[in-house]
Amino acid sequence: MRRTDTRTPNTTPLPAAIQLPWWPGNWDPWMPHQLAAKLADIDARWCVVGGWALDLFTGVVHREHEDLEIIVPRDSFPLIRQRLEPELTFYVSGAEGQWPVDTAGTAYDKYQQTFGRDESTGKFVLDVMRVADTGVWELANHPEIVRPWSESIEFTGAGVPYLRPEQVLIYKALGINDAEEPRLKDSNDFLYVLPYLEPGGRAWLEHTLALLRPEHPWLRTLDLVTTG
Known part of the structure; x- marks a missing residue:
């Protein structure tokens, strides 16, 4: 990468x-x-x-x-x-x-x-x-x-x-050079790891991503998981 x-x-x-x-x-x-x-x-x-x-x-x-x-x-x-x-x-x-x-x-x-x-x-x-x-x-x-x-x-x-997985995922969410959309394999990694994330790690990822990319597509998925 x-x-x-x-x-x-x-x-x-x-x-x-x-x-x-x-x-x-x-x-x-x-x-x-x-x-x-x-x-x-x-x-x-x-x-x-x-x-x-x-x-x-x-x-x-x-x-x-x-x-x-x-x-x-x-x-x-x-x-x-x-x-x-x-x-x-x-x-x-x-x-x-x-x-x-x-x-x-x-x-x-x-x-x-x-x-x-x-x-x-x-x-x-x-x-x-x-x-x-x-x-x-x-x-x-x-x-x-x-x-x-x-x-x-x-x-x-x-x-x-x-x-920590949530910190790995924030890199993947922001793209290779902090400019592009996530690659397909990074989005797949996100969906794979999401069920394993502890509530604190998931909250950190959601909060950080909302600060940096408030329109990021992963936020909707994180919100659905959090709210059920």
Whole structure:
């Protein structure tokens, strides 16, 4: 999933990008439990996001996943990289293509997505999104929407951290770049997870979505569920 970074634009030209195919056929994503084993005891906050986070919440894999996405604080990315780099090469990914992390220059600050690639297979296995961490979770492009990390991350019984489902769904509701309508698979994810949401999580999602997109089609569904 390609996302737009929200930091102040840097007018310095970007280095020349390389073109590494990143569509689904060039992904062979790790499973969340595999990644958790590799990052065991690391001194960095991280959690699974996207569709996999919803399946970790419900305990059921309800569809195939094209990738594995996690978020980490920007300052913690070097720790993640150091732990995984014996197996992976990391590339900053943006609209122009990709850049090896060490030569990404201004692209590193412009784009938050960082793909981990297994060079022995040529497949991407992990999407690491480097995010701001001011002590709370903050919704991209909406700094007024925050939540304590203690209320934002849950763990499976096996210890895999994932972002709360209502917070995953607000990303999906707003579209890839906070501008488009939800994709079909995101709307399907919403309908799948909705019966599992706790009342507090459902209320948070409805309230937040009403603030940001008062005409959003998911609000009618949320209202029907709430009012019965």
